Amino acid sequence: SVTDVVRGLPGAASLDDVVVVQVSLWAVMVSLAAVWRSVGVEPGAVIGHSQGEIAAAVVAGALSVQDGARVVVLRARAIAQSLSGHGGMVSVAAGSDRVRELIAGWGERISIASVNGPSSTVVSGEPDALGELMAACESAGIRARRIAVDYASHSPQVESIREQVTEALADVESRTAHVPFYSTVTGSLIDTSGLDAGYWVTNLRQEVRFDATVRELLADGFGYFVECSPHPVLTVGMQEIFEDHADAQAVALGTLRRDEGGPERFLTSLAEGYVRGLAVDWQILFAGTGAQWADLPTYAFQREWFWLRSTAGSGAADMSGAGLDVTGHPLLGALVRVAAEDRVVLAGRVSSGSHPWLVDHAVSGVVVVPGAALVELALRAADEVGCAVVEELTLAAPLVVPERGGLQVQLSVGPPDGTGRRELTLHS
Known part of the structure; x- marks a missing residue:
């Protein structure tokens, strides 16, 4: 069956x-x-x-x-x-001309089985010869993999x-x-x-x-x-x-x-x-289901915004009067360079009211700042201290946004070590 x-x-x-x-x-x-x-x-x-x-x-x-x-x-x-039991097949990530060059030394022991595309060719032949071919492909930097068959179709x-x-x-x-x-x-x-x-x-x-x-x-x-x-x-x-x-x-x-x-x-x-x-033919597919056609409007969609717009906590306030630099960043609006130390601290406030897009990222009903956003914060911190790459970011705990109120966030970048690398920590 x-x-x-x-x-x-x-x-x-x-x-x-x-x-x-x-x-x-x-x-x-x-x-x-x-x-x-x-x-x-x-x-x-x-x-x-x-x-x-x-x-x-x-x-x-x-x-x-x-x-x-x-x-x-x-x-x-x-x-x-x-x-069965006398052959095998191997898929080679290369064009047929290149593969013919590769298998020339094995004569009829290996044959082109199929040409599937500009960089996809399958060969078939004797198991030992195919093993030798795979080793040759590895040396040449060409990807090759065995196909799960024990016979050599499309061969002598x-x-x-x-x-x-x-x-x-x-x-x-x-x-x-x-x-x-x-x-x-x-x-x-x-x-x-x-x-x-x-x-x-x-x-x-x-x-x-x-x-x-x-x-x-x-x-x-x-x-x-x-x-x-x-x-x-x-x-x-x-x-x-x-x-x-x-x-x-x-x-x-x-x-x-x-x-x-x-x-x-x-x-x-x-x-x-x-x-x-x-x-x-969707009518055939939905026949007998009770589904009905719904015509889309013949005019452009008319969009109207009904959500409350929050003006508090946007991070756009001028911090210079408090001796801080203004970054213009939506999450980390203020920056201070610690005196006598090559250390930088970026600070800000995060809430679902000031950053409504966060509500779309909920896990089990809890709003969490996405990992991608944390990577972006690390990249912004790197820019501030002249670093080009974030090599590693370990998230010890999720950054959970409360239903009411918000979080105060601080991102601290330490001084460079002997190789020019810096450590960063994020606290809320």
């Missing part, structure tokens, strides 16, 4: 099994595409990444759900039986199961899709009547040309890319492609996220697309 697996119910099959994880992922991708369609977001085209092409073919109408399930199950079984190792998979999928029937299908095997739009057994072996064997195919879609005028997956692993690469593509005004959207698999996350993704121009 895929639903038992996804929900992690007791006794469910393990996602550590390559067949289980590939089948479950395929089912989730096809299902999420149906969820998007249920609210009026229809695909103008589909693109799939590696196994994702099987889901894309079903969504496009090139394969029936039954044939799509057969392709993913039987191919995954062949991987588990013959490839796939040739060992070509005959087995071709025979297993001989009865799969494909047809010309009603939704355009952009192949990451060819990097272009193709006729899906050719998605036979041979194609699905090639899909597993050849490099995934995701970068090139996304660019083809951009060139053909597509602007919204929705990743129907349990976690958006490809949206970052797509965003890099958009930025690298001249005049591309495209949007990449995820659907769910790791540990965020409920309706709220989907609605958030839907809203993220809607506010950026994606057409959504």
Whole structure:
């Protein structure tokens, strides 16, 4: 049961099994595409990444759900039986040209598995060779990480199961899709009547040309890319492609996220697309809930302030008559330089009446001066004594603002030590 697996119910099959994880992922991708369609977001085209092409073919109408399930199950079984335990995959944060230079010394032991973006390339190959590559990447200052698989898809190792998979999928029937299908095997739009057994072996064997195919879609005028997956692993690469593509005004959207698999996350993704121009049929979404449309005013919003304006305790009073310097700072209005010592004290008064914005920062109903404001006070003190950086700020206790009245605040900056550093303390 895929639903038992996804929900992690007791006794469910393990996602550590390559067949289980590939089948479950395929089912989730096809299902999420149906969820998007249920609210009026229809695909103008589909693109799939590696196994994702099987889901894309079903969504496009090139394969029936039954044939799509057969392709993913039987191919995954062949991987588990013959490839599992003999390979691995590594994601390298570099462009494909740079990665080809890096792996040249290992010959066919390491191959480019997929090009996901201008600085995102995946390689596959023998485990020992991949370990050596990761060490080489570390020496070169290139980030590389292992992908949690123990087989090398998109590598010469796939040739060992070509005959087995071709025979297993001989009865799969494909047809010309009603939704355009952009192949990451060819990097272009193709006729899906050719998605036979041979194609699905090639899909597993050849490099995934995701970068090139996304660019083809951009060139053909597509602007919204929705990743129907349990976690958006490809949206970052797509965003890099958009930025690298001249005049591309495209949007990449995820659907769910790791540990965020409920309706709220989907609605958030839907809203993220809607506010950026994606057409959504909200009437379908809210049908039967009693929700009604509320028209916004056709004129500019008219704003009127109803809060009492306080004039007391603003910190703007002239302190020079008392022998103090005026800082102009909203919280620390006065400054005194202590005679005979290289010490500075800044003082002021804080209250919710003089600083109403503080009321917006409440913790469990108690108004607290935000940590960011305390950092700003430290920076202002640093300016007064000619220091450029606040290296460390330890908050021993929150600065709580009382409901009535206010706090007297003093910030004291001590003399410099041998390195020019100064200590500061804040009291209230």
